[in-house]
Amino acid sequence: ETGVTQSPTHLIKTRGQQVTLRCSSQSGHNTVSWYQQALGQGPQFIFQYYREEENGRGNFPPRFSGLQFPNYSSELNVNALELDDSALYLCASSERPGQTYEQYFGPGTRLTVT
């Protein structure tokens, strides 16, 4: 069984630039969620994808967007980067989108915006 993987591990961008983060879900999982974890904080929900459709969104502006592909892998895109976007971005996959299913997290992508 392959776990959740994310790329890249680290990324440094300049304010105003755009970034794409990638996630491969765990084998057998069709649901992917993205979280932002700022320093010293718990993860905050960005959005979830199920069967290539957005299945819920947290309190993040539209410049945060995503995709899910037929193989259930996913991308998080952030446009017009701001300094406050510096954080650890976590991807999590689950067997289904329902409430009782635990999510399995990848190691994260550390984004630094300068």
Place this chain on the structure above:
Amino acid sequence: AQSVAQPEDQVNVAEGNPLTVKCTYSVSGNPYLFWYVQYPNRGLQFLLKYITGDNLVKGSYGFEAEFNKSQTSFHLKKPSALVSDSALYFCAVRDDSGYSTLTFGKGTMLLVSP
């Protein structure tokens, strides 16, 4: 809206002693509760969950958690702490409203001394 409170930023315990990491929650419906652990520069690892049934839930690495509906609490416990348990612990909640986003607490750093 759902929320989670972890009232302690840090918990210190000596190896071999019992440990408790506290969590209280607020949801509008029935709660689904989760504990995750995060080691440095790593993603979150699932420890255990409460969905329904027994109030005492057993999880990975000897951890357990006690659900108390009247006190809206879900404290994480372990009878005998190990130095290797030192990490950041997150409590998370979902409700049964049909939306499966996880809401996390801010985390509690557990330090186990030899």
